[in-house]
Amino acid sequence: MKLFRASLLSLSLLLSSGGFAQQPAAAGSDQTSARLAGEVLVNGRALEYVQNLSDKFGGRLSGSAAYRRSAEWAAEQFRAAGVKDVRLEPFPLESTWSRGLARARMIAPQERPLHLESLGWAPSTPAGGVRGDVYILTDLSRDFIKRESDKIKGRVVMLDLSALAKDGYAAFSKLVAAPQFLKDAGATAAVIGSSDANNVLNAFNLNWGARISPLPLAQLGMEDSKLIQRLLAQGTTVTVEFAYENGTGGAAEDNNVVAEIRGRERPDEWVIIGAHLDSWDYGTGAQDNGTGCAMVLEAARAIAALGTPPRRSIRFALWGGEEQGLLGSAAYVRAHARELKDCVAALNTDNGAGHPRGWKFEGREDVQAAMTPISKSLLAGIGGDGLSPELSFDTDHGHFFLAGIPSLDLWVDMEHYDEIHHKPSDTVDKIVAHNLSAGAAVVAVTAHALAERPGRIAPQLKHDAVGDLLKKANLEEFLKGVGVWK
Ligand SMILES: [Zn+2]
Incomplete structure (x- = not known):
């Protein structure tokens, strides 16, 4: 059947070649x-x-x-x-996810809106949103997070990814593991600063396999996160609040x-x-x-x-x-x-x-x-x-x-x-x-x-x-x- 179709096509090619003795x-x-x-x-x-x-x-x-x-x-x-x-x-x-509208602001030391969105496959914030002082985490290992749990409990943890850059691909598996350690240590949520200027965000998820993350995870604009980091480096307490209601399914x-x-x-x-x-x-x-x-x-x-x-x-x-x-x-x-x-x-x-x-x-x-x-x-x-x-x-x-x-x-x-x-x-x-x-x-x-x-x-x-x-x-x-x- 296939041969038959192929030979018909060859014939039509010959016919369409304008009468020249041209082979397909x-x-x-x-x-x-x-x-x-x-x-x-x-x-x-x-x-x-x-x-x-x-x-x-x-x-x-x-x-x-x-x-x-x-x-x-x-x-x-x-x-x-x-x-x-x-x-x-x-x-x-493993699960489905859709993004809900997010609102976010800094409360102290100054009141200002923040550019923030949920990471993919992150759960909704609790009713009324997340509110807490920001703690910067530079070491994502389970041991370090456990040791620091007094400082992490009840806080919004900002992950500092600059320390991870040297790990290349291996950094990703550390990042994927960290949210569970943070949840165990009592963190209310984690945020990651964007690497794009103008507070432009860049969608991604912090897991492998369409799994809902163990705690609310959000991305924060680059300039917003640098402001928070400068304030914390001066010893100023920074308090933020954010909320979103994502759709999640089994x-x-x-x-x-x-x-x-x-x-x-x-x-x-x-x-x-x-x-x-x-x-x-x-x-x-x-x-x-x-x-x-x-x-x-x-x-x-x-x-x-x-x-x-x-x-x-x-x-x-x-x-x-x-x-x-x-x-x-x-x-x-x-x-x-x-x-x-x-x-x-x-x-x-x-x-x-x-x-x-x-x-x-x-x-x-x-x-x-x-x-x-x-x-x-x-x-x-x-x-x-x-x-x-x-x-x-x-x-x-x-x-x-x-x-x-x-x-x-x-x-x-x-x-x-x-x-x-x-x-x-x-x-x-x-x-x-x-x-x-x-x-x-x-x-x-x-x-x-x-x-x-x-x-x-x-x-x-x-x-x-x-x-x-x-x-x-x-x-x-x-x-x-x-x-x-x-
Ligand atoms: Zn792609």
């Missing part, structure tokens, strides 16, 4: 890549996808109605692009959206290209990660439009729960454990829509060696032929990497990314259309080339070999701390 380009050749890139750059719909996703559904918190509706919309887009096999694959969320299920173009020769082997569909709620999740979703949708549309499927299957995945700890992609890797041996490569795009620079090969020199000729021959013209060794565990290629799958994360120019990342300014107006199209072209061409290539780019690594790479990148302690690596 062999699949996987530079001509196929050129057709694919041309389709994305000339007929591309990436900007339209991200505009619909961000402007019509808004922020897409995991477990929210906006997320669920956007997943249904995305499934429709894959079908409209001609990809027939589209599934919603469920994954569990265990729930969300769906990943997974579409597949079956391979024409080795349909059981697959390349996966993914991006997370969930987002934070201050902005509309345009570049974190509407643009990644748009690149995946556009790659699916353009590859389907070629008419001839590649040698291997390509799966197009839009993940949920990424912002709470890569939950959707982790569940997918667990649910598909038995077919991971046939996963040839896992591609991911989640670094915004700056101009593409190439791919991060996640510390694997064998992947770099195999990618170099592909990058040089197919991606240089788009400006996306760079290869970066950076190994990170901050987005959805992570669990594929841990399973030993050759993983590639789209590497883009991130010069302006921090200006919008997790902020109210993450909206469609910041997207540069031609950079987004170029990113979508790199994604489509690479996914197709890897699915078409006669051999695999690299083997699936054994657990110990993955462990060695993690050690080299100082990631092991962090991953053990959040419970995803043994």
Whole structure:
């Protein structure tokens, strides 16, 4: 049936070539890549996808109605692009959360409003709010917090993160553990100063796994928190008050959206290209990660439009729960454990829509060696032929990497990314259309080339070999701390 469809398509190509004795380009050749890139750059719909996703559904918190509706919309887009096999694959969320309106002020030594919002997945403040003197905590260890419990009891604790900076990734597991120690020591709430000027806040949660935190946690504007720190350094008592009522719910299920173009020769082997569909709620999740979703949708549309499927299957995945700890992609890797041996490569795009620079090969020199000729021959013209060794565990290629799958994360120019990342300014107006199209072209061409290539780019690594790479990148302690690596 597939052969029949393919030959019909070849025939129509011959007929549409204007009578020249022109052969259709062999699949996987530079001509196929050129057709694919041309389709994305000339007929591309990436900007339209991200505009619909961000402007019509808004922020897409995991477990929210906006997320669920956007997943249904995305499934429709894959079908409209001609990809027939589209599934919603469920994954569990430990709890759901929505943000309530916050109010905050300093009471002493002066009366002034404060820029403060709840952290994600934090509980509401008690009725009437939290009121207390501020205590600055510089050491997050359980022992230190226990020793200081007389000073901490009944206070609002401000976490000083500057002391943690030297710990890199490992700092995150310490931060995640601290709220329980603070609760045990009798703190009423904890606040963290923002690292962005102009009292701009930056949404995040202080846990891993959509768990409701043990005590109210809030983020305070940078200038507000520096004022408090200066006053405390002079020995002045600072009293603050804040209140918010968040919505929290128990265990729930969300769906990943997974579409597949079956391979024409080795349909059981697959390349996966993914991006997370969930987002934070201050902005509309345009570049974190509407643009990644748009690149995946556009790659699916353009590859389907070629008419001839590649040698291997390509799966197009839009993940949920990424912002709470890569939950959707982790569940997918667990649910598909038995077919991971046939996963040839896992591609991911989640670094915004700056101009593409190439791919991060996640510390694997064998992947770099195999990618170099592909990058040089197919991606240089788009400006996306760079290869970066950076190994990170901050987005959805992570669990594929841990399973030993050759993983590639789209590497883009991130010069302006921090200006919008997790902020109210993450909206469609910041997207540069031609950079987004170029990113979508790199994604489509690479996914197709890897699915078409006669051999695999690299083997699936054994657990110990993955462990060695993690050690080299100082990631092991962090991953053990959040419970995803043994
Ligand atoms: Zn992201």
